[in-house]
Amino acid sequence: MIDEHLRTPFYDLHLKKGAKMVPFGGYDMPVQYPLGVMKEHLHTRQKAGLFDVSHMGQLVLRGKNYEQVAAELEALIPMDVINLKEGRQRYGFLTNENGGIRDDIIFANRGDHIFMVVNAACVGADLAYFREKISPEISVKHLQNRSLLALQGPMAEDVLAEHYPAICNMKFMDLETIPLAGAECWVSRSGYTGEDGFEISTPKTVAVDLANLLVEHGDVELIGLGARDSLRLEAGLCLYGNDIDLRTSPIEAGLEWAIQRRRRDKGGFPGANRILRDLADGPxxxxxxxxxxxxxxxxxxxxxxxxxxxxxxxxxxxxxxxxxxxxxxxxxxxxxxxxxxxxxxxxxxxxxxxxxxxxxxxxxxxxxxxx
Amino acid sequence: MKFTEEHEWLRIEDDLVVVGITEHASTQLGDIVFVELPDEGQTVSKDDEAAVIESVKAASDILAPIDGEIVEVNQAIIDEPSKINEDPLGVGWFFKVKPDDLSQMDDYMDERSYNKLIS
Structure with missing residues (x-):
């Protein structure tokens, strides 16, 4: 096997901008640009930072209708999927039989299907797990023709509004299809920095055009994984593999807010015994x-x-x-x-x-x- | 001035050897946020872990490049670690060693060889 890391469509852009590249989640990713971790971090909190997060896995689960897919997914995660409204997304996690965490994810109700973003290092295992557990009537597709960008920080809204003014109507955890760089992008108001911001799933064909369009703005800087890590740490957000893993229960991790009432009452997800016991007795x-x-x-x-x-x-x-x-x-x-x-x-x-x-x-x- | 493969520099000043890290090292490490220096009066041997620096990203050891006694440490970089990034060859020095054997310096590179190493 050749020990080659994958490249996102932004690889040449990263090099052109002077990024220091490191292997991460199977990809060559920018850890920092010439600005440096400290200034990249502060820039994101003060203005807006653009992150290449294309190493993350984008999945679509599709069946007869949303309800069918939602019911199947609920057997694997302790979240209320069925009552999630169209155009909204939720944070969640796949649990195992011991009540540990297989992966943490974001999933959205896209009308007739579920769109999901999973951790880079878990994509393979998640896909295999879904294909094993979910009935064959539901297709589980890994979208390898799309890239993912995150635009984060207090100026993110203004920057995107220059290209799509109605972006201002989106609320935290909304997800909409929006034309950007002449293509259909799936934009959610969310992120991994604790700041207001957006995550943009874009067809690979326009990914670099879109990144150039955004980074052209005077308030936008490209931000590497180094600052992404310090931003999420300040924001108290878990990094899968470090802060949560197969052994940690979501209750130990303080993630009980992500388990909706209906699921606490009825259980019916892997590891429910331990998780509901931790919830009742304290971990x-x-x-x-x-x-x-x-x-x-x-x-x-x-x-x-x-x-x-x-x-x-x-x-x-x-x-x-x-x-x-x-x-x-x-x-x-x-x-x-x-x-x-x-x-x-x-x-x-x-x-x-x-x-x-x-x-x-x-x-x-x-x-x-x-x- | 001499340079080590560990990206430290040594300079003779009034019979003492002043030690710091190179511009290249400070750039590679990124923003330095913490420094731990040896005690004054402490004896060190070549390649002992003498100091620790931490950048936003990671911790690294600074090795004693020469045998001797630590006679002075730079309090200014403890108070303001960013001085190392600003001026690694000047105000960002680490410590001064009273050397046991100055000829140990001969093993190290001159500026030209060091520049070749990092190019």
Whole structure:
């Protein structure tokens, strides 16, 4: 097998703009541009950032009608899919029999079908899983002829309004078909930064034209995966593989808000026993924000302890770094539930030393959504 | 001035060796947000982990390029790590070593060889 990474249609644009490329989710992706992670991060919070997120998987689930597909999907996820209105999308996750998380996803009611965006590293497993679990009357298609861009930040609306004025009528988590760069684009008002913004699924044929059109705007900068990570960390959003995985229950992860009432009452999804039990009794550990007291960042893998010399680990950091907007090191991780109360002082191990860190409410910044 | 393959520079100043990281290293690391320096008076051996720097992206070790005693560290970069990005060869220096054996410097590259390495 040749060890070649895939390229998105924006590959040449990234190089032209001076991006440093890294392998991510099977693709060569831009980790940063000459602006650098810090300035790219701040630019997104102040104006607008354009992200190539074409490595993510775009799927369409189609059957006789929406209701049929929704009912089948509900057997695999603890979300209310059936009552999702046309033109609206929801955050969700595929759970396994142990109540862990197979993947976290966004899915939309597109009238007669479901459109779904899944994590790059999970596309193959998700497709195989859907094809195994969903009845053959429903087609599950991986849209490899489309790319995905995200335009995020307080100026994102103004930038898109220059091309499509009615964009202003869209609310957080709406999804509409909108003509951009002369093609049919599927635009949702959502993102992964904690800012207002849009995610744009575009046919590959016009993808680069659209990116050029958007980046031409004086308020728009291309933003790499480095800043995408610090933005989502400040926003308290989980990264699949780091903060949630096959072993974490959504209740431990603090994602119970994504499980609608109807599904809590009736169950009927993989891992319902554990998930509903965690919901009723409280989980043994919880995902929390963590704010180091000193200036040293505490990164993923740092172990957490009750005191400077206690033996027993009480948790672990799953994401950590520096938050350019909060101008301080920030992390998130899991702690035994009795330490999960905000402002609990504990210790994190960094290069063999125990350093003080306190639990904090998530998110660290925002959110600044247009509801 | 001499350069190491670890992208550090060494400069002799009043019988001491001043150590820092190169422009190339600071660009590659990106915005530096945290620095941990050795204690003054600490003895180091060549290739010991002497300091840690963290950028927004990741943590990296800074190795002692020479045997000796740390006689001074740059408090200014602890207070303002961004000084390293601004002026890595000047105000962004890391520490000064009183060398045991100055001839260890001979092993390192001159500017021309270093520029060739990074080009």
């Amino acid at each position: 043994a550990k919880k995902r929390v924000g963590l704010q180091p007291i000193g200036r040293a960042p505490m990164r993923e893998g740092s172990k957490l302890f009750e005191t400077e010399d206690s033996i027993e680990e009480i948790g672990m950091i799953t994401s950590g770094g520096f938050g350019p907007t909060v101008r301080a090191p920030i992390s998130m991780g899991y702690v035994s539930s009795r330490f999960a109360q905000p402002d609990t002082m504990i210790f994190g191990e960094v290069r063999g030393k125990r350093l003080p860190v306190k639990t904090a409410k998530l998110p660290f910044t925002g959110p600044n959504f247009k509801r």
